Amino acid sequence: MQFDPFVIPFNIGLYFIITYVVVRCIIWFRDLSRPDKLRLQRGFFGKPFGESLKEIFLESLIHRKILKSNLRLGYMHMSLAFGWFLLIFFGTVEADVFGDHHLNAPYKAIFFRFFNPDHGRTGFESAYGFLMDLILAFILSGLLLAVTKRFYSRVVGMKKTTKLKITDRIALTSLWMIFPSRLLAESFTSGAYGNGSFMTGSLGAWFSTFLPVRELAYPFWWLYSLSLGTFFVLLPLTRYMHIPTELFLIFMRNSGIRTGDKPGTYSEVQTYSCSSCGICIDACQMSFAAGINTMQSAYLLKAIRKNDDVSHMAQNCLMCGRCDQKCPVGIELSPIRMIQRRMEDSENDFRTVYKGYFRSQQRPEPVKPVMPPSFGFIPEAEPKKVDVVYFAGCMSHLTPGIKNSMVKILNASGLSYSFIDEAGGICCGRPMMLAGLDREARELINLNSQLIWKTGARTLVTSCPICYKVFKESYYLDVEVLHHSQFIGNLIRENTVKFNFLRKRVVFHTPCELGRGSGVYDEPKEVLSHIAKLEKSKFEDQNSLCCGGSLGNLKIDSRDRIRIATQTAAELTKGDPDILATACPLCKKTLSAVTGTRVADIAEIAAEALVIPRQQRNIAKQIRIIKELADIS
Amino acid sequence: MNKHVIVIGAGVAGLEAAGQLSRAGIDVSLIEREKMTGGHLNDWFKLFPDRRDSREVKDYLEKFTNNDGIKLLAGIEIEKIINGRGGVKVTTSEGKELIADALIVATGFDLFRSSRKEEYGYEIYDNVYTSADLEKMFRKGKISLHNGKSPETIGIVHCVGSRDEKVGNLYCSKLCCVTAVKQAIEIREHLPESKVFCFYMDMRMGGAMYEELYREAQEKWGVNFIRGKVSEAGEDINNKVIIKVEDTLAGRPLKMELDMLVLMAGMEMSEGGRKIAGLAGLNAGENRFFAVTDQHYGSNRSSVKGIFFAGTCTAPMNITETISHSRAAATEVISYLNNK
Structure with a gap:
């Protein structure tokens, strides 16, 4: 039996963390809803398990997504994760093949060279040793980047890096110590025995010329074991908890589990899966345009983990969804933020949280009962029966150019339609939802639903992506919901209405709620390229910017809004287009305040290009004559 | 040799500043991008609070600017401003180069669109x-x-x-x-x-x-x-x-x-003023009007030596205040030239 007391710290740490993670996963599993438990069970025996293994390999080890977006940062993560994995894997094989027993205890593999100092004499053994040295060098190169990033984040192409708390610092230091101490321990041992490969061997030989390497090796093996043990024991208190949790997350996601609107296992697992890589901070316009670096998703998740008060943080966000798109772990960041917003005045009088290693139930102050809002003063409308309902939305009423253009297009289409909020309407409910007031929003949704249902329409057209998203997702209506860009697109495709081609260069700004929020990317661009010369910008589709006017942020100062809007407008008008086109009244309003370029909604551009049918032109003339006659009499 | 000052903008502020400098025996070049002098006075019919005709004020201002000491360059844009040792050098859209001992910016305001x-x-x-x-x-x-x-x-x-x-x-x-x-x-x-x-x-x-x-x-x-x-x-x-x-x-x-x-x-900072700001390296303040060196006693001074402000290019003002501000600018310029 090969044993030495220095392996004890490592053993304690390893068995502690394994037990801890298993227990925690069991608790998480137990807290899942019944359908989610079934999903997970199905997943275990089906395709999701295999898919998860593949994803774990590609994302948790190779870090493919980070590599794609930022090569140096990806290399840093890959070298640490994949390198460490390779070191453990080949180390285990090495111990199994070259050790005196098969199926060794883990410490035998980790501290192989200590127990087999004479190893590496034959050709095959030295080739294997070369491989092990190569892997260690790979990890050390990544570590060098990580250490530099901590002090100078631009090295890996990041503008900002996350700030750390004290336990994170200790864990980080122990993590940083692991590989250098292994290198030194192995080098000293190699130096003492006159073997070792290109790195440990030559380093050992050099050390042995001026250091008592035989005596020095032993304390460094202790240091190596202590670093590992400390790191493992502190792991649950730090962001490195993402290492085991992420595996569970990937499996849960592939089994079909989603965040939903209440806190639960999945949102908690996601919260612990965040590695604080900081990619969301770099993607955030609050950071790079307004200079606010306190509320980004990585910080929010950390604050949730620490069980801090997050209400201000949760509300100080544009909800543009850029971070959701960029998160390499695929954490549903906006839904988690929405959960925090809803919890503000939630009726749940408790929630469970982890405090340190243990789980505790928290009972916040009971919330005062909220008086149900009453919209009794709104008169009951009796709308006429039509095929198409047009709902401009309150923001379009503040940008009358848009609703007037839509009326022109709808008239030209010859469809039977009703402009349902022509004399002012009821809010669609989305602003309340964004503030976390779902119940109040539901009242508005019911009122609007009744109104739309009474018209018997089959199609609902709206000019506002904010309304579009909520009509699409939260209304239970048997109508086809279209944003006006989709509606105009249909008119073009079916050739119902003819449009001229405008000799204007147009660049398109995808509104957050329409693009990332609802997945409508192509239709507006198809419409624009039909009626004008559409040009590309640096910020297209998923990577589009927020205009800054977002209803989602309940805390931002107007000057910061203007900063964001100014930068967005400047980026989009770099090619000096004739028109900066958008498909949202709020984006139009926000951007037109900060740029000299003409900002127009897609409906306005379409109305400009509209070929008015001959028939209607005659009618218009006759109406004018009748009006004039009436005035004379 | 006579001292020479360039005034940019021939609205209320520019006209008053030019008139004051001229009466002090200084040669003035008055540059205006429009064909007509008077600026916003031309667009307003009667003035508050006494509802007198705006032409009366314009006539008063022009009475002092119609003399040989003031060279009016109307319908002309400015292309370049270089502030060097020898004074301020201004290049106009006609390619003419003017060299002056000081510059007064009186670019006024634009109405909010x-x-x-x-x-x-x-x-x-x-x-x-x-x-x-x-x-x-x-x-x-x-x-x-x-x-x-x-x-x-x-x-x-x-x-x-x-x-x-x-x-x-x-x-x-x-x-x-x-x-x-x-x-x-x-x-x-x-x-x-x-x-x-x-x-x-x-x-x-x-x-x-x-x-x-x-x-x-x-x-x-x-x-x-x-x-x-x-x-x-x-x-x-x-x-x-x-x-x-x-x-x-x-x-x-x-x-x-x-x-x-x-x-x-x-009222907003004028587009012309923004152009001049870019050419002469002048800073804008919080409200996008020109930043003055001190709110209390430096409201005519810019951060650039030899360049002064007059009128609503620094903040919203009525005509009375604009004329006072322009006279103050003229005083600042005269003392600057005397101590140069």
Whole structure:
């Protein structure tokens, strides 16, 4: 039996963390809803398990997504994760093949060279040793980047890096110590025995010329074991908890589990899966345009983990969804933020949280009962029966150019339609939802639903992506919901209405709620390229910017809004287009305040290009004559 | 040899500064991008608070500038400004180079472009006008709607583009309130049968004889002042303007049908001023007007040696204040030249 007391710290740490993670996963599993438990069970025996293994390999080890977006940062993560994995894997094989027993205890593999100092004499053994040295060098190169990033984040192409708390610092230091101490321990041992490969061997030989390497090796093996043990024991208190949790997350996601609107296992697992890589901070316009670096998703998740008060943080966000798109772990960041917003005045009088290693139930102050809002003063409308309902939305009423253009297009289409909020309407409910007031929003949704249902329409057209998203997702209506860009697109495709081609260069700004929020990317661009010369910008589709006017942020100062809007407008008008086109009244309003370029909604551009049918032109003339006659009499 | 000063802008501020310098025996080159001097005075018919003709003021200013000591370059843009050891060198759009010992920037203001406040429907609805449009009607002597008829109910919206976070102008333009009062009286004079409603946030009557004018508007002319900001305007089938507004004193929302809506556009840093800022390396302050070195005693000084400011290019001002500010600029320049 090969044993030495220095392996004890490592053993304690390893068995502690394994037990801890298993227990925690069991608790998480137990807290899942019944359908989610079934999903997970199905997943275990089906395709999701295999898919998860593949994803774990590609994302948790190779870090493919980070590599794609930022090569140096990806290399840093890959070298640490994949390198460490390779070191453990080949180390285990090495111990199994070259050790005196098969199926060794883990410490035998980790501290192989200590127990087999004479190893590496034959050709095959030295080739294997070369491989092990190569892997260690790979990890050390990544570590060098990580250490530099901590002090100078631009090295890996990041503008900002996350700030750390004290336990994170200790864990980080122990993590940083692991590989250098292994290198030194192995080098000293190699130096003492006159073997070792290109790195440990030559380093050992050099050390042995001026250091008592035989005596020095032993304390460094202790240091190596202590670093590992400390790191493992502190792991649950730090962001490195993402290492085991992420595996569970990937499996849960592939089994079909989603965040939903209440806190639960999945949102908690996601919260612990965040590695604080900081990619969301770099993607955030609050950071790079307004200079606010306190509320980004990585910080929010950390604050949730620490069980801090997050209400201000949760509300100080544009909800543009850029971070959701960029998160390499695929954490549903906006839904988690929405959960925090809803919890503000939630009726749940408790929630469970982890405090340190243990789980505790928290009972916040009971919330005062909220008086149900009453919209009794709104008169009951009796709308006429039509095929198409047009709902401009309150923001379009503040940008009358848009609703007037839509009326022109709808008239030209010859469809039977009703402009349902022509004399002012009821809010669609989305602003309340964004503030976390779902119940109040539901009242508005019911009122609007009744109104739309009474018209018997089959199609609902709206000019506002904010309304579009909520009509699409939260209304239970048997109508086809279209944003006006989709509606105009249909008119073009079916050739119902003819449009001229405008000799204007147009660049398109995808509104957050329409693009990332609802997945409508192509239709507006198809419409624009039909009626004008559409040009590309640096910020297209998923990577589009927020205009800054977002209803989602309940805390931002107007000057910061203007900063964001100014930068967005400047980026989009770099090619000096004739028109900066958008498909949202709020984006139009926000951007037109900060740029000299003409900002127009897609409906306005379409109305400009509209070929008015001959028939209607005659009618218009006759109406004018009748009006004039009436005035004379 | 005589000293030479360039004045950019021949509005109220530029004319006054040029006149003062010339009377002190300094050669002046007065550069104006428009063909005509007088700036915004040309667009305004009568001036508050005494409602004298704007031409009287213009005539006064031009009386001092029509002399040999002042060379007027009208209809000319500036292409380059170089501030060196030998003085300020200005290159005009005609390719001419002028060298001067000092430069006064008097680029004035632009009226807020009311179409930016789209919810009020300027340039969308037929019967929405700005205060400047109304002045043109006054000069013609006829207030008429799009269809040529006289309006019966007229609404005046204060603070269009002023004190408005959403358009990015947090400051008060301070002249629109008294302009609204003046124009309301003038409308009532022209159309004795009409009803005029002013929608205001606060009435800022902080000038000589302003408060008296405000009182006259209410007592003599029966103008209605409603405290509340207009939220949006619409148009009905008869081309009437429908506005939504909250009467914050009565605490109730209002919906009103008006024949005509007049927007009191605020003042903004002029586009020409921004161009000069870029050419001469001058800084803009918080409200995008030129930044002065000190609010109390340096309101004519720029951060660049030899360049001074006069008038509304630094902040909203009325004509009285503009003329005083320009005289101060002339004094600053003279003492600068004497100590050079």
